[in-house]
Amino acid sequence: MPIPTSARKPRRLHHAVAATIHDVAARAGVSVATVSRVLNGIAVVREETSRDVRAAAKFLRYVPNVAARALSIRRSQTIGIVLPDVHGEFFSEVIRGIDLAARRAGYHILVSGSHSEPGEMLEVVETMRGRVDGLMIMAPDVTLAPIEELRVRELPIVLLNAASGNGDTISIDNFGGARAMMHHLHALGHERIAFVCGPAHNADARERLRGYRHSMRSLPAASVRALEHQGAFTEESGFAAGQKICEAALKPTAVFAANDSMAVGLLAAFAAAGIRVPESMTVVGFDDIPIARYVAPPLTTMRVDIAELGRRAFSLLLDVINNPVAHKTRRERVATTLVVRGTCAGATQGTPKKTQPHRAERIQKSGRKKGELS
Amino acid sequence: MPIPTSARKPRRLHHAVAATIHDVAARAGVSVATVSRVLNGIAVVREETSRDVRAAAKFLRYVPNVAARALSIRRSQTIGIVLPDVHGEFFSEVIRGIDLAARRAGYHILVSGSHSEPGEMLEVVETMRGRVDGLMIMAPDVTLAPIEELRVRELPIVLLNAASGNGDTISIDNFGGARAMMHHLHALGHERIAFVCGPAHNADARERLRGYRHSMRSLPAASVRALEHQGAFTEESGFAAGQKICEAALKPTAVFAANDSMAVGLLAAFAAAGIRVPESMTVVGFDDIPIARYVAPPLTTMRVDIAELGRRAFSLLLDVINNPVAHKTRRERVATTLVVRGTCAGATQGTPKKTQPHRAERIQKSGRKKGELS
DNA sequence: CCGCAGAATGTAAACGTTTACAGGACCGCT
DNA sequence: AGCGGTCCTGTAAACGTTTACATTCTGCGG
Numbered sequence: 077m078p079i080p081t082s083a084r085k086p087r088r089l090h091h092a093v094a095a096t097i098h099d100v101a102a103r104a105g106v107s108v109a110t111v112s113r114v115l116n117g118i119a120v121v122r123e124e125t126s127r128d129v130r131a132a133a134k135f136l137r138y139v140p141n142v143a144a145r146a147l148s149i150r151r152s153q154t155i156g157i158v159l160p161d162v163h164g165e166f167f168s169e170v171i172r173g174i175d176l177a178a179r180r181a182g183y184h185i186l187v188s189g190s191h192s193e194p195g196e197m198l199e200v201v202e203t204m205r206g207r208v209d210g211l212m213i214m215a216p217d218v219t220l221a222p223i224e225e226l227r228v229r230e231l232p233i234v235l236l237n238a239a240s241g242n243g244d245t246i247s248i249d250n251f252g253g254a255r256a257m258m259h260h261l262h263a264l265g266h267e268r269i270a271f272v273c274g275p276a277h278n279a280d281a282r283e284r285l286r287g288y289r290h291s292m293r294s295l296p297a298a299s300v301r302a303l304e305h306q307g308a309f310t311e312e313s314g315f316a317a318g319q320k321i322c323e324a325a326l327k328p329t330a331v332f333a334a335n336d337s338m339a340v341g342l343l344a345a346f347a348a349a350g351i352r353v354p355e356s357m358t359v360v361g362f363d364d365i366p367i368a369r370y371v372a373p374p375l376t377t378m379r380v381d382i383a384e385l386g387r388r389a390f391s392l393l394l395d396v397i398n399n400p401v402a403h404k405t406r407r408e409r410v411a412t413t414l415v416v417r418g419t420c421a422g423a424t425q426g427t428p429k430k431t432q433p434h435r436a437e438r439i440q441k442s443g444r445k446k447g448e449l450s
Numbered sequence: 451m452p453i454p455t456s457a458r459k460p461r462r463l464h465h466a467v468a469a470t471i472h473d474v475a476a477r478a479g480v481s482v483a484t485v486s487r488v489l490n491g492i493a494v495v496r497e498e499t500s501r502d503v504r505a506a507a508k509f510l511r512y513v514p515n516v517a518a519r520a521l522s523i524r525r526s527q528t529i530g531i532v533l534p535d536v537h538g539e540f541f542s543e544v545i546r547g548i549d550l551a552a553r554r555a556g557y558h559i560l561v562s563g564s565h566s567e568p569g570e571m572l573e574v575v576e577t578m579r580g581r582v583d584g585l586m587i588m589a590p591d592v593t594l595a596p597i598e599e600l601r602v603r604e605l606p607i608v609l610l611n612a613a614s615g616n617g618d619t620i621s622i623d624n625f626g627g628a629r630a631m632m633h634h635l636h637a638l639g640h641e642r643i644a645f646v647c648g649p650a651h652n653a654d655a656r657e658r659l660r661g662y663r664h665s666m667r668s669l670p671a672a673s674v675r676a677l678e679h680q681g682a683f684t685e686e687s688g689f690a691a692g693q694k695i696c697e698a699a700l701k702p703t704a705v706f707a708a709n710d711s712m713a714v715g716l717l718a719a720f721a722a723a724g725i726r727v728p729e730s731m732t733v734v735g736f737d738d739i740p741i742a743r744y745v746a747p748p749l750t751t752m753r754v755d756i757a758e759l760g761r762r763a764f765s766l767l768l769d770v771i772n773n774p775v776a777h778k779t780r781r782e783r784v785a786t787t788l789v790v791r792g793t794c795a796g797a798t799q800g801t802p803k804k805t806q807p808h809r810a811e812r813i814q815k816s817g818r819k820k821g822e823l824s
Numbered sequence: 825c826c827g828c829a830g831a832a833t834g835t836a837a838a839c840g841t842t843t844a845c846a847g848g849a850c851c852g853c854t
Numbered sequence: 855a856g857c858g859g860t861c862c863t864g865t866a867a868a869c870g871t872t873t874a875c876a877t878t879c880t881g882c883g884g
Contacts, residue, residue, distance in 0.1 A: 094580070094604070096840055107864045112842060119843095122862065142581045143526065144840035146517035147869045154560070168542035175563050179574075184581065186528070186558050189549050200553075206468070207516045207558065230468070311744075340744060367741050370685075370714060470870055481834045486872060493873095496832065518870035521839045 095136035104132035115140065153182060155393060156208035158200055159189040160217065166382055170236070173386020174212065181394060183209075194219070205231060210397045212236060212389055216279050232396040234406075236389055239279035244396050244406040246389045250280050250362075253378040253412035254287025254332075257360055260414055261330050262291070265423035266358060270328035272307040272317045272338050281309065284334045284362060303328060307338045314341020322349040329423045330358035336365045336377055343371055343419070354421035364415055373418030385410045469510035478506035489514065527556060529767060530582035532574055533563040534591060540737075540756055544610070547760020548586065555768060557583075568593070579605060584771045586610060586763055590653050606770040608780075610763055613653035618770055620763045620782040624654050624736075627752040627786030628661025628706075631734055634788055635704050636665070639797035640732060644702035646681040646691045646712050655683065658708045658736060677702060681712045688715020696723040703797045704732035710739045710751055717745055717793070728795035738789055747792030759784045 101108045106125060113119045114129040121129075132138075146152045157174060159167060171187060178185050186208055191197040197213075204211060210232035218239035237247045261269055271288045274281025285304075292303075305317040314333055318341060321331060333339035339361030343353060351357050353373060361368060364379035392406055475482045480499060487493045488503040495503075506512075520526045531548060533541060545561060552559050560582055565571040571587075578585060584606035592613035611621045635643055645662045648655025659678075666677075679691040688707055692715060695705060707713035713735030717727060725731050727747060735742065738753035766780055 097842095098840080108841080109843075109865080110863060113863090116842085120861075125862085139576065139579050141521070141840050143517050143520035143524075144869090145842075147515070147521050147839090147871085148841040148843085150517075150869070152517065167546075171545075171561065172541075172563055175561065179562065184560050184562070184577075187545065187549065187561055188553065188558070189546055202513065203558075205513050367744055370741060370745065372746060471872095472870080482871080483835080483873075484833060487833090490872085494831075499832080515870050518839090519872075521841085521869090522871040522873085524839075 094141070095138045097138070097140065099136055100129065100132045100138050103136060104128045152207060152209055154184040154186055154208050155210045155212060155390070155397075156201075156204040157185055157187045158191065158197060158204070158211065158213045159187070160197070160214060161190040161192045169382035170214070170386040170389075173383035174390045175386075176383070177387040177390040181390070183390075183394075210234075210393045212393055213238070215239070218277050218279050218282070232393060232400060234389060234393045234396060236385070237280055239282075242405070244392060246385065246392050246406075246408040246410070248280060248380050248385065249409040249411050250283035251287040251290070252409070253362065253380075254284040255291050256412070256414055257332060257362070257378050258288060258291035260416070261332065261358065261360065261420070264330075264358070264420060266328075266330040267423070268303070268326070268328045268330075270303040270305065270321060270331045272305045272314060272331065272333040272342065274307060274309045274334040274338075276306075278309065281334050288332060307334060309335050309337060311337050311341035311344070314338030315345045316341075318342040318345025319349070322346070322351065327357075330360070330420070333359070333361045336361035336363045336368045336375060339375055339377070339419075340367060340371055343375070354419050358420040358423075360420055362412075364413075368415075369417065376417045376420040377415050379413040379415045381410060381413070468515070469512045471512070471514065473510055474503065474506045474512050477510060478502045526581060526583055528558040528560055528582050529584045529586060529764070529771075530575075530578040531559055531561045532565065532571060532578070532585065532587045533561070534571070534588060535564040535566045543756035544588070544760040544763075547757035548764045549760075550757070551761040551764040555764070557764075557768075584608075584767045586767055587612070589613070591651050592653050592656070593651050606767060606774060608763060608767045608770060610759070611654055613656070616779070618766060618780040620759065620766050620780075620784070622654060622754050622759065623783040623785050624657035625661040625664070626783070627736065627754075628658040629665050630786065630788055631706060631736070631752050632662060632665035634790070635706065635732065635734065635794070638704075638732070638794060640704040641797070642677070642700070642702045642704075644677040644679065644695060644705045646679045646688060646705065646707040646716065648681055648683045648708040648712075650680075652683065655708050662706060681708060683709050683711060685711050685715035685718070688712030689719045690715075692716040692719025693723070696720070696725065701731075704734070704794070707733070707735045710735035710737045710742045710749060713749055713751070713793075714741060714745055717749070728793050732794040732797075734794055736786075738787075742789075743791065750791045750794040751789055753787040753789045755784060755787070 097108050097111050101111045104111065104125075106129060110121060110125060111129050111133070114121050114126045115133065142152075155174075155178060157171065159170075167189060171185070175185055186204065188200045188204070191200060197215075201211065201213070208231075212234055214236040216237045216239070234244045234246060236245075238245055258269065269288075269292070271285065273285050276282075288304075305320055307313040307317050314337060317333075317338065318331075321327065321342075322345065331339075331342055333342055339359055342359050346353055346357055346359070353359050359375070361375050361377040362380075364377045368375040368377050388408060388410060392408060395406065471482045471485050475485045478485065478499075480503060484495060484499060485503050485507070487495055488500045489507065516526075529548075529552065531545065533544075541563060545559070549559055560578065562574045562578070565574060571589075575585065575587070582605075586608055588610040590611045590613070608618045608620060610619075612619055632643065643662075643666070645659065647659050650656075662678075679694055681687040681691050688711060691707075691712065692705075695701065695716075696719065705713075705716055707716055713733055716733050720727055720731055720733070727733050733749070735749050735751040736754075738751045742749040742751050762782060762784060766782060769780065
C-alpha cells in the first residue's frame with residue numbers, strides 16, 4: 077500500500093539522534109529540496125524562506141551528513157596523503173602546508189604515513205580509493221616511483237619529490253639548489269670541493285649529486301670522482317665520510333653534504349680530528365633543518381621551504397581534480413634559498429671570521445639577485 | 451510502469467566508471483546481499499559462491515564505495531585529530547603513533563593542525579562532525595580546554611595533554627617526570643636548583659612546575675621563588691633566563707628547564723658567559739627532542755615517548771567509541787624516561803668528567819628500578 | 825512422498841543527500 | 855481568457871551500501 081509521497085517515518089529525536097534535512101524541512105515548513113538549496117546557496121530562494129530554513133537548521137543544530145552528501149555528489153572534499161617513513165620535521169611541515177591550503181579550499185586531509193615498502197603503500201592507496209577526491213603521494217625512493225605510475229589512473233594523483241614521475245609532479249629544485257651552493261663556494265674561492273652523496277635510490281639525493289657534478293665540470297677539476305663520498309642522509313654516514321676525508325692525502329678545502337644531517341656528522345668528525353671549521357675547512361649542507369642553526373658553528377645550507385612545497389602541491393592537486401584532462405602533465409619545482417651561516421669561509425687561508433653575532437645569517441633566494449643581510 | 455524488481459539500469463562500464471556491488475553481483479550471478487556478505491565475511495555462504503564472488507570482484511577491480519557504506523552503517527572508520535599550532539617534531543610524532551595504531555585497527559585519520567585560537571578550533575570540530583567516528587583533541591593551552599568540554603557531547607572525544615579535562619584524557623606524566631629529574635639532581639648532590647618555567651597557560655608547563663616545587667619543598671631550600679624564572683618554551687626565553695642566572699649573586703648549581711628548547715637556550719647563554727657545563731653548572735631539560743643529543747655537551751633530559759602517547763591515545767579513543775557509556779571517565783598518563791647525557795655532574799666541584807664516548811647516555815624509565823648503561 | 829529444519833540466498837527498505845523535472849503563482853501582453 | 859514568461863518550490867529518483875525479512879534449496883526422518 078503506497079503511502080502518500082511526502083510522508084516519512086516520524087522521527088523520534090528525543091535526543092542524541094542527529095537531525096536530518098527532513099527534520100529541518102518539516103520544521104521550516106518547506107521541502108527538503110529547498111533546505112538543500114538554502115544551505116548550499118545553490119539556487120535563488122525567497123529571502124523569507126531562506127531565513128526560516130536557516131532558523132530551523134540552527135534550532136535543530138543540524139549538520140549535514142557528509143557520507144550521504146558524498147554519496148550523492150560523488151565527492152568527498154577530502155584528499156589523501158601517503159608518506160614514506162620520512163624524517164620527522166619534513167613530515168610535519170609538509171602536512172602543515174597542505175593542511176593550511178586545504179582548509180582554505182574546504183578540503184579535509186586523510187593522512188597515512190610511515191610506509192617503507194611498495195606493497196604496503198599500494199595497499200593504503202587502495203583503501204583510500206573512493207574515500208578521497210585526490211591523492212598526494214610522496215615517493216623519494218626511486219624504487220617505489222614506477223609503482224604508482226601503473227595504478228589507479230582514474231584517481232587524480234600528484235607525486236611529491238618523486239623520482240621519475242610520468243604524472244603530475246611537484247618537487248624541490250634540488251639540481252638548481254646544488255648548483256647555487258656550488259656557485260657560492262666557488263665565489264669564495266673553493267675549487268677542490270668534496271661531496272657527500274645521499275642514498276643511491278633517493279631521487280633528491282640524485283639530483284643534488286647531479287647539480288654538484290654539473291658545477292664541477294666547469295671547474296678546473298682534479299680527479300673529480302675521488303672527491304665524492306657515499307652517504308645515506310644520516311649523521312653517522314656523514315661522520316664516516318668526514319673521517320675518510322680527514323685521512324685523504326690531498327684534502328678538499330670545502331665539503332658539500334647532500335643534506336644537513338650528514339653535514340652535522342661532518343662537523344663532528346672534523347671537530348674530533350681537530351680540523352677547525354670554517355678556518356681550515358668549509359662545510360655546507362642542504363635542507364636547513366632546525367638543528368642547522370644550533371650546531372657550532374651554525375651551518376651554511378640551502379633552505380627548502382617545505383610548507384610551501386605542501387601548499388603548492390595541494391593547489392596542483394586541486395587543479396588536477398578540477399581539470400582531470402590536461403593537455404600536458406604538470407611539473408612544478410619549488411625554489412631553494414641559500415642561507416649563509418658560520419661554516420663557510422674563503423678558500424685562501426680562510427679569513428678567520430670574527431665570531432658572528434648570535435645566529436647571524438645571510439639569505440639569498442636561488443635564482444634571484446644578490447642577497448642582502450637578513 | 452514498474453519494472454521487474456531485480457532489474458537495474460544497465461551500466462555502461464566501458465571505462466573509468468567504478469564497478470559497484472551490483473556489477474559484481476551480476477557477474478557472479480548472485481544477489482548484492484550475497485556479495486556484501488562475502489566481502490564482509492559477515493555470514494556463512496557456500497564456499498563455491500564465495501569463490502565466484504571474489505573472482506568477479508577481483509576481475510572488475512571492485513572497491514566498495516565508502517560513502518555509501520558509511521551512510522548505511524553510520525560509521526566512517528575514521529577518526530579526527532585536531533592539533534594546535536604545536537612544535538614540529540611533536541606534531542609529527544604524535545600523528546605517527548596514532549596512524550600506526552589506527553591503521554592496524556582499520557581506521558583512517560583525518561587531521562587538522564595549526565589552530566591557535568578557540569574559535570577556529572571549534573569550527574574545525576564542527577566540520578568534522580559526522581565525518582568521523584571519534585575525535586582526538588590536543589589542547590595544552592588551558593584557556594582552550596574548557597571549550598571542548600561544553601560541546602559535541604554526542605561524539606566520542608579524547609583530550610591529549612589537556613589542562614583540566616572533565617572528559618576522557620591522556621597525558622604525559624609531567625609531574626612524575628619533573629620529580630624524577632629532581633630526584634636525579636638531588637642524588638648528584640644538588641640543592642640549589644633553579645627552574646625555568648614554560649608558558650603560564652600551558653598545561654604541561656604547569657605540571658612540570660608543580661613537580662619541581664613539590665620536590666623543592668622536601669629540600670632544605672633557600673628562598674625558593676627566587677630560583678624560578680619565567681620562560682616560554684622557546685630558546686630565546688631560555689637564553690634570557692640563562693643571562694639572568696649568570697647575573698645572580700648566589701648562583702644555582704643546577705638549572706632545570708621545563709623543556710629542551712629552553713635548555714638549549716640556557717647552554718648558549720652559559721657558553722657566552724664562559725660558564726662551563728657541566729663542570730660549573732648542570733643543565734637539564736625535558737622532552738628529549740632530537741636536537742638534545744646533538745648540542746654540546748649532549749643534554750640530559752626526560753624523554754617523552756610521543757609516538758606511544760599517540761598509540762595509547764588511539765586505543766583509548768577506540769574504547770570510547772565502542773563503549774560510549776562508561777561508568778567512569780578514563781584517565782591515562784604516559785611515563786617519561788630519564789636520559790642522562792653530558793650536561794649534568796655532581797654538585798661538589800663537579801667531578802670533571804672526561805669526554806664521553808660519542809653520544810654516551812644512560813637511560814632510566816621513570817618509576818622503574820635503577821637504570822643501567824644503555 | 826511428505827514435511828520440516830536449517831542453510832543459503834534473494835528482495836527491498838533503509839541510510840541522508842542532491843538535483844532533474846515538474847508544477848504553481850503571478851505578471852504583463854494580446 | 856489565453857499565453858508565455860519569471861520566480862520559486864515541491865516530488866521523487868538517484869547515489870551504493872547493509873541487513874531484516876522472506877524465500878528457496880537440500881537433505882533427511884518418517
